[in-house]
Amino acid sequence: MSLLEERRRGLTDPAMAAQIMAEIPDQPLDTQRKMGYYVQPRGKRLTEYEIMTCYTQPTPDWISGGLDWGDWTQKFHGGRSSWGNETTELLSSDWHLHRDPAARWHPVYVKAKGEDWRVLQRFMETFSAEGALRTIDPVWRDEILPKHLGALGYSEYGLFNAHSSVLRDCTGDTLRSTFAFAAFDKVDNSQMTQLVRTFIHKMMPGYDDSPAIGKKEWTEGAAYKSARETVETMWQETYDWNEVMFAVHMIYDPLFGQLVRREFFQRLSPAYGDSLTPFVIAGVQTYFQTTKAAMADIYHHCLDNDKNHGGFNRRWMHVWMEKWLPKTVAAMAEFMSVYATLPAREGFTDNASIAASVNRVVEDWIVDYANKIDYKVDQSAMVATIMAGLK
Amino acid sequence: MAISLATNAATDALALNRAPTSVGAQEVHKWMQDFNWDFKNNRTKYPTKYLMANDTKEQFKLIAKEYARMESVKDERQFGSLQDALTRMNAGNRVAPKWGETMKVVSNFLEVGEYNAIAASAMLWDSASAPEQKNGYLGQVMDEIRHTHQCGYVNYYFSKYFHDPAGHTDARRVRTLGPLWKGMKRVFADGFISGDAVECSINLQLVGEACFTNPLIVAVTEWASANGDEVTPTVFLSIETDELRHMANGYQTVVSIAHDPAAAKYLNTDLNNAFWTQQKYFTPVLGMLFEYGSKFKVEPWVKTWNRWVYEDWGGIWIGRLGKYGVQSPASLKDAKKDAYWAHHDLFLLAYAVWPTGFFRLALPSKEDADWFEANYPGWYDHYGKIYEEWRARGCEDPSSGFIPLQWFVENNHEIYIDRVSQVPFCPSLTKGASSLRIHEYNGKKHAFSDEWGERMWLSEPERYECQNVFEQYAGRELSEVIAELWGVRSDGVTLIGQPHVTKEGKLWTLDDIKRANCVFKDPLA
Ligand SMILES: [Fe+2]
Ligand SMILES: [Fe+2]
Numbered sequence: 001m002s003l004l005e006e007r008r009r010g011l012t013d014p015a016m017a018a019q020i021m022a023e024i025p026d027q028p029l030d031t032q033r034k035m036g037y038y039v040q041p042r043g044k045r046l047t048e049y050e051i052m053t054c055y056t057q058p059t060p061d062w063i064s065g066g067l068d069w070g071d072w073t074q075k076f077h078g079g080r081s082s083w084g085n086e087t088t089e090l091l092s093s094d095w096h097l098h099r100d101p102a103a104r105w106h107p108v109y110v111k112a113k114g115e116d117w118r119v120l121q122r123f124m125e126t127f128s129a130e131g132a133l134r135t136i137d138p139v140w141r142d143e144i145l146p147k148h149l150g151a152l153g154y155s156e157y158g159l160f161n162a163h164s165s166v167l168r169d170c171t172g173d174t175l176r177s178t179f180a181f182a183a184f185d186k187v188d189n190s191q192m193t194q195l196v197r198t199f200i201h202k203m204m205p206g207y208d209d210s211p212a213i214g215k216k217e218w219t220e221g222a223a224y225k226s227a228r229e230t231v232e233t234m235w236q237e238t239y240d241w242n243e244v245m246f247a248v249h250m251i252y253d254p255l256f257g258q259l260v261r262r263e264f265f266q267r268l269s270p271a272y273g274d275s276l277t278p279f280v281i282a283g284v285q286t287y288f289q290t291t292k293a294a295m296a297d298i299y300h301h302c303l304d305n306d307k308n309h310g311g312f313n314r315r316w317m318h319v320w321m322e323k324w325l326p327k328t329v330a331a332m333a334e335f336m337s338v339y340a341t342l343p344a345r346e347g348f349t350d351n352a353s354i355a356a357s358v359n360r361v362v363e364d365w366i367v368d369y370a371n372k373i374d375y376k377v378d379q380s381a382m383v384a385t386i387m388a389g390l391k
Numbered sequence: 392m393a394i395s396l397a398t399n400a401a402t403d404a405l406a407l408n409r410a411p412t413s414v415g416a417q418e419v420h421k422w423m424q425d426f427n428w429d430f431k432n433n434r435t436k437y438p439t440k441y442l443m444a445n446d447t448k449e450q451f452k453l454i455a456k457e458y459a460r461m462e463s464v465k466d467e468r469q470f471g472s473l474q475d476a477l478t479r480m481n482a483g484n485r486v487a488p489k490w491g492e493t494m495k496v497v498s499n500f501l502e503v504g505e506y507n508a509i510a511a512s513a514m515l516w517d518s519a520s521a522p523e524q525k526n527g528y529l530g531q532v533m534d535e536i537r538h539t540h541q542c543g544y545v546n547y548y549f550s551k552y553f554h555d556p557a558g559h560t561d562a563r564r565v566r567t568l569g570p571l572w573k574g575m576k577r578v579f580a581d582g583f584i585s586g587d588a589v590e591c592s593i594n595l596q597l598v599g600e601a602c603f604t605n606p607l608i609v610a611v612t613e614w615a616s617a618n619g620d621e622v623t624p625t626v627f628l629s630i631e632t633d634e635l636r637h638m639a640n641g642y643q644t645v646v647s648i649a650h651d652p653a654a655a656k657y658l659n660t661d662l663n664n665a666f667w668t669q670q671k672y673f674t675p676v677l678g679m680l681f682e683y684g685s686k687f688k689v690e691p692w693v694k695t696w697n698r699w700v701y702e703d704w705g706g707i708w709i710g711r712l713g714k715y716g717v718q719s720p721a722s723l724k725d726a727k728k729d730a731y732w733a734h735h736d737l738f739l740l741a742y743a744v745w746p747t748g749f750f751r752l753a754l755p756s757k758e759d760a761d762w763f764e765a766n767y768p769g770w771y772d773h774y775g776k777i778y779e780e781w782r783a784r785g786c787e788d789p790s791s792g793f794i795p796l797q798w799f800v801e802n803n804h805e806i807y808i809d810r811v812s813q814v815p816f817c818p819s820l821t822k823g824a825s826s827l828r829i830h831e832y833n834g835k836k837h838a839f840s841d842e843w844g845e846r847m848w849l850s851e852p853e854r855y856e857c858q859n860v861f862e863q864y865a866g867r868e869l870s871e872v873i874a875e876l877w878g879v880r881s882d883g884v885t886l887i888g889q890p891h892v893t894k895e896g897k898l899w900t901l902d903d904i905k906r907a908n909c910v911f912k913d914p915l916a
């Protein structure tokens with residue numbers, strides 16, 4: 001880089017610049033200046049997100065939508081393809097069809113998260129200066145947060161890891177960035193659950209912020225047995241990248257994740273004087289909503305509606321529902337046992353309030369996920385199964 | 392539950408001190424290594440013959456939000472320069488024509504490497520068991536998405552402002568036409584993602600990034616700036632700031648397997664293969680792009696190569712890994728020989744098939760020729776004379792109907808493509824070390840140009856059977872293939888590739904090519 005400083009530059013050195021200018025034609029050699037002019041825009045015109053992302057995946061034409069021809073130049077030991085159609089059961093007429101409704105390419109994504117970080121840091125300074133920790137119920141602070149916000153961190157961390165093989169194997173570029181951003185949000189979420197407890201520790205030095213308590217709860221506690229096993233299965237035993245993403249983002253996270261994040265922490269924190277956790281979870285929920293819209297585009301708009309393979313894909317998605325929904329419902333039912341450990345609060349911890357919570361999650365999920373692919377679910381039966389876990 | 396002692400103590404402390412405080416990234420990161428848990432099937436989906444240690448740490452200790460903040464600051468600077476000062480100076484157009492053409496290839500081919508590195512780092516994140524090591528690879532996943540978009544942005548910027556946008560606008564579609572594409576995929580795409588995960592890490596991080604990223608990203612900025620291009624340095628130097636993390640990741644990969652007995656057995660062979668794979672393509676291609684794709688020269692490629700590849704990488708970087716049993720690759724000496732003539736050999740072929748490019752090429756000018764002869768004595772007698780002959784036969788002018796590829800046919804100079812590297816070579820015309828070897832496998836003939844690639848083939852032919860452009864289009868007439876693979880400009884007839892960059896020169900059309908009647912032929916058929 002130092003060499004660069006010493007060297008004469010063609011743009012600013014008058015003699016060099018003159019020689020360059022002399023070679024430049026008066027008129028451009030082509031009138032088409034739109035990069036990616038051959039890309040099908042989702043909206044009226046191509047967005048910068050589409051221009052930067054579309055067709056960066058160099059797949060051959062025998063993987064739908066690919067622009068290259070021929071074979072891979074190096075394969076796995078034994079001859080398996082670099083990327084291949086055999087890595088998923090779903091079929092697509094074009095793996096480049098997906099568009100993230102939030103049109104996120106890298107700078108857009110990091111700008112938003114960087115801003116979230118700055119806002120969060122300003123919030124923490126204010127929160128500590130206000131002494132706002134004083135209003136938090138000690139049981140909530142010393143028991144519930146270490147155990148259950150801690151355990152949520154492990155759930156999020158496991159889901160994060162379920163994305164690694166997906167990012168290796170998926171066959172589209174817009175898919176890859178959507179999955180990567182979803183993954184990054186998940187590891188961020190797990191770090192944020194740690195941040196809440198570390199922040200409390202900084203205001204209250206005797207407070208134990210090690211993740212050990214949450215880890216014990218997650219790995220040994222009865223409340224998380226099914227959740228943990230489900231996450232482990234998504235992470236390390238499922239090879240089909242669409243199945244992994246469908247199980248994580250179309251079943252487990254909008255059900256179990258929403259129950260724990262929105263209905264447990266977000267709804268209950270005010271009852272225990274906690275204004276810190278909801279602030280952090282609110283950020284997590286923003287990511288959830290953005291991801292939800294992107295995943296709906298992949299699994300509903302693109303794959304379920306695929307002009308050639310929609311029916312076939314729907315059958316597979318139903319098969320995955322049969323496989324992952326019971327596990328998720330079991331995880332939710334087991335989580336119900338946590339409510340019994342809470343100090344009672346009228347309007348928050350009574351059975352009717354909890355049932356309303358569960359109903360909200362299940363109903364949202366049926367409307368936004370199950371109905372979209374015509375998967376029949378009996379809401380009251382599902383709620384009853386979950387509520388049966390209440391101690 | 393009773394109020395704990397800690398709570399009492401803290402409540403007292405709060406009463407005394409409500410100083411504003413927050414939590415730094417490091418304070419969260421220090422717990423990262425505990426985010427994992429053990430379970431029965433906790434193993435990777437991408438097996439490796441090495442064992443990565445459970446306690447491997449990372450050097451860049453970032454959490455997601457801090458990563459985002461840092462990258463976003465870099466983005467602000469980069470986009471600020473591009474969209475403000477450089478645009479007002481019309482910097483996207485005031486670039487030496489030859490160099491603006493070179494950037495069509497450099498930026499797009501680098502983009503492919505970046506894109507594949509996303510998948511490669513994801514595979515490593517899957518393979519590692521230590522959360523910190525996973526986190527390091529994750530950071531790289533995100534960086535490589537950034538770099539993919541940044542490389543795309545360079546082409547995007549030139550599409551808007553450079554005087555010849557064709558090729559910048561559509562490189563992702565037309566690039567598969569040329570004979571340099573498949574070789575690029577070997578080193579920068581499949582080589583990163585298809586194989587033993589650690590082998591891929593060696594390809595990507597230990598060789599691709601630690602060895603060739605420097606010449607590729609840093610040297611490109613020097614050549615760019617000399618040739619009036621301040622767009623590329625603005626973007627590429629910003630990319631380079633992330634690359635340190637990637638080299639650190641490569642280092643940590645080696646550290647994580649150092650105590651595994653398999654490392655003693657396989658690591659140096661894998662490193663040697665990776666080095667040869669990468670150098671086989673990059674040594675000639677980078678040298679060619681710099682020296683033949685520029686108006687103003689920075690320094691002879693052989694010098695750059697010796698400094699960065701041979702001394703810095705082969706000596707210092709690999710030396711630092713010596714304590715883990717890593718040795719300088721045995722093929723380094725042979726590569727050093729390639730670094731002198733191989734790029735000259737390649738340009739001869741690249742120019743001969745200029746219609747398959749998505750960029751304009753130019754014959755060496757008088758000034759270029761003098762520079763070549765001064766820096767590579769003997770250049771004129773071997774190469775210079777051939778270019779003079781081609782020029783005399785009107786190879787730049789469409790009315791001549793002469794494409795230098797015909798000269799190869801007339802003179803019985805057969806062009807082959809090395810199966811393992813996919814790099815073209817002409818055994819009867821090479822001044823570099825290439826020599827022809829042919830093997831039969833699966834009822835098909837395969838050509839090779841060197842011993843190291845031949846060895847890789849002989850031990851695992853099933854990994855490298857990819858057909859080349861000559862086989863794929865054998866029997867097809869050139870203009871037909873160009874049209875099929877989108878090698879024309881927006882008027883539908885003029886080629887994107889051209890054999891000159893002069894203002895006065897005429898542009899070739901599909902009809903001009905058709906008149907030359909060149910037909911793709913597989914020399915092994
Ligand atoms: Fe990169
Ligand atoms: Fe990199």
